[in-house]
Amino acid sequence: xxxxxxxxxxxxxxxxxxxxxxxxxxxxxxxxxxxxxxxxxxxxxxxxxxxxxxxxxxxxxxxxxxxxxxxxxxxxxxxxxxxxxxxxxxxxxxxxxxxxxxxxxxxxxxxxxxxxxxxxxxxxxxxxxxxxxxxxxxxxxxxxxxx
Numbered sequence: 001x002x003x004x005x006x007x008x009x010x011x012x013x014x015x016x017x018x019x020x021x022x023x024x025x026x027x028x029x030x031x032x033x034x035x036x037x038x039x040x041x042x043x044x045x046x047x048x049x050x051x052x053x054x055x056x057x058x059x060x061x062x063x064x065x066x067x068x069x070x071x072x073x074x075x076x077x078x079x080x081x082x083x084x085x086x087x088x089x090x091x092x093x094x095x096x097x098x099x100x101x102x103x104x105x106x107x108x109x110x111x112x113x114x115x116x117x118x119x120x121x122x123x124x125x126x127x128x129x130x131x132x133x134x135x136x137x138x139x140x141x142x143x144x145x146x147x
Contacts, residue, residue, distance in 0.1 A: 004128070022102040024060075024095075037064040039106075041099040045091070058092055060099040062115075069116045070107075072100065072130075072141075097133055104137045117141040 024041040039062040044052045060074040074096050076089075107115045114137075119130050122145050134141035 022099070024099060025102070036110075038062070039103050041102075043095050058095050060096055062100075062103050062117075065118070069118050070103075072117050072119050074099075093129055096129070097136075100133050101137060104139055114139045118144050120145045122146075 022041065024043045026040045026042050041060040043058045044054060045056050045058075046052055055077040057078070058074065058076055059078075061072065063071045065071050074092075076092055104115060107113070117130070117134060117139060119141065121127050121130070121143060127143050130141050130143070
């Protein structure tokens, strides 16, 4: 079994290149103005025969709040809940990291500033993942829930 730190290092591999136009970014659900306040990403995995697995759809949101920070959340199959802390698939973590990395790169490129994230989770593993992502990308992230 991998240690958590090894697990995160594999997922946050810095050799990956994120393009300006992320394939999971939903253009029809994002603001069209130059000052974007909402980013929505969606990924639907496919089974061995190429059929979409809708109940495993991963959706990641970044919404700007009144304070100028970015509230972030993600759902798997339409829910933010996981059965147990131990049951957190690495493909989900890797995909969410890709979404947040693309978002951070886009905001930095367009505004020159790093975004500040807020999120709500009582799941300790999700909290650690958000914090690891923030540290890796050089941004601040604050959990609004009490753990």
